[in-house]
Amino acid sequence: MTSTCSMQPCSPKRAVLASFDHAYALALRMRHETGRPQFVLRTGDPFQPFRVSSTGxxxxQALMTLVA
Structure with a gap:
């Protein structure tokens, strides 16, 4: 799991929810639900370092992975 709290102190729960692993798991669920490819993106925002989107x-933002 990738921790995102190096710049700002944050709770352990936020570190888990803001991790790449969590974003990837969400992308898998969204792909299954929608049938559309999902992108895991790095945002550069310390409070939301990764996000899932159906667009590139x-x-x-930087592409981390594509769940096709």
């Missing part, structure tokens, strides 16, 4: 990366 936008400005200031």
């Amino acid at each position: 990366p936008q400005r200031r």
Whole structure:
């Protein structure tokens, strides 16, 4: 699991919810539910470092993985 709390102190629960592993698990569930490919994106925001989207990366986001 990737911790995202190096810059700001945060709770252990936030560290789990903001992790890449959590975003990837969510992307798998969303792919199963919607039937559409899901992207796990790095945002650069310390409070939401990863997000899941059905569209590709936008400005200031990096593609981490695609669940097709």
